[in-house]
Amino acid sequence: MTSELVERAQRGDHEAFDAIASAAYHRLYAIARRILRDGYAAEDAVQDAFVKAWREIRGLRDPGAFDAWLHRLLVNACRDHARRTRRRVIELPELAIDREEPRDDLAQLADRDELERAFLELSVEHRAVLVLTHYVGLPAPEVARVLGVPPGTVASRLHYGARAMRAAIGRERDAAQPVTTAEPGR
């Protein structure tokens, strides 16, 4: 993204903004699609991010920060979209997180439906960290910059996001089986 285009858009040049948006569209859609797991929702989120970017681009002091800013707008739009639709699943078995799980190959054997459901149990903030890291490939300091959180928090969300997905998949499998391996009191 050239700073010149951003500066032109800041001066009200809509053609320049169109060029910026067109160049970023597929990338942003792919990110939103992975965070929200829904194509229509992803389209809405990208549109919301673009509208906000156009409206507020004059306040961007450093054109070089445009990409990070646009990513943040997108994550914010995803967050609002997820909250509007309340897709989050909260019917979880009690205290399931503390049970002992078979740890060797659970992740390897998880099928796509299980991954999908487990991913949607995460908050958008956690999903965004996982997508920006594992899909976009941003380093932790850049993810921290995009999300406006300390770098340590990014690491924490990465760790707990992956762990929560493992736990959710484990719960799902336990729920499907009448006999649980949980130890009393654990």
Add this chain to the structure above:
Amino acid sequence: MNESMDRVLADWLREGPETGPREGLERALAATRRVGQKPGWALPERWIPMQLTMARTPSLRPILAIATVVLLTLALVAAALYIGSQRRPLPAPFGPARNGAVVYSEAGDLFIANQLSGEARALVSGPDTDSYPAFANQGDRVAFVRETDGGFQVMSVNPDGSDLRSLGELPGGLDRMTWSPDGTSLLVSYSDTDYKGLTAAVVNADGSGLKELATGMTTDYATWRPDSNQIVFRGHDLEADTSSAYIVDADGTNLQRLDIPSQGDVDFEGMTWSPDGKHLSFMSAGELSGLTGWQINVADIGADGSVTALHPLRFDPDADEEYYPSWSPDSRQLAFMREKDLRRQVGIANADGTGFRLVGPETVTPYMLGPTWSPDGKTLVITEIPDFEPLRERQRKMWTVNVATGAHDEVQTPVATWQRLAP
């Protein structure tokens, strides 16, 4: 195990469309053409130091002005000598105190300011990136993190800018940092380079070293219990693959699990002590009371670390979510973010759940910082984080709220940490 999940996750995320529908782009571009652009930041204070934008006062006649300046200078020197000869009393480390200065970071430097007047001056500046300032409870020292090419350093400085010193190198990126109740050390949480969760360490405030808090677990939300030597944290035992809240002495002994039920470690966040050290608030995702969205819980904790009662709270029955609880200095009230239909506003209520009321402005901005109490408990600072560039504190929108009346005013001075002074 998480490494395995990371690989599976990365492979799975790479599946799926890389491009969006063309008509989606056209719709989005059309939508941008239906709206106008907002003007740039209208207030010059957003762009240049506030001191340069303050209105000039009418000048006095030259001789009178010079005489006045001389007299004022003499008076100030005398006052400084007098004040310097008096040892300033320190406040008790917890409970209500008198409001002092505020410190915030901006563009890699630290500034100290009068929150009411907005007058600010650089506290620490230079080529390094300095951020995350935190006043000691006694108000006599400011800790912060310095990012250099070589990594991260825990630093501290006096509020007048003197005695800048390094307290030790931080082995990873900071997550949170809190002072010990007596001001002799700091508790820091940082990430390792392999994303295996957070580690906590106690850093001596005299610069004599850093000691990892050896719990055998990752340590998230590590925070000091007021008026004690205990630290509470959310731990994940990597060997047993279990997660819970724990309390431990600062030297790593007397580790015990807190009996707080939680349905999942992601949805159990933000543990914060009341200033009297008797209550621990945290956020969970609703299951404790069957509600959806974030909710606030308060656990009563005995001196021995036992949980004597647990109170899942929903202050406003109509709220979609309530989060970011913040204790009043007298430990009697909680301020928090209350969200309904994507609109956010600060709520205040008694810690037992009664007396709920909304205060301050309503906002639709996705990100709000948790409300911050002034040391005297009479004012709340609310900060809206716009979607603009991160790390630019001055581009945030901030308000002060009169706790008694609920009235609010927009202010220009960020508040990262507030100095407590003796009454």
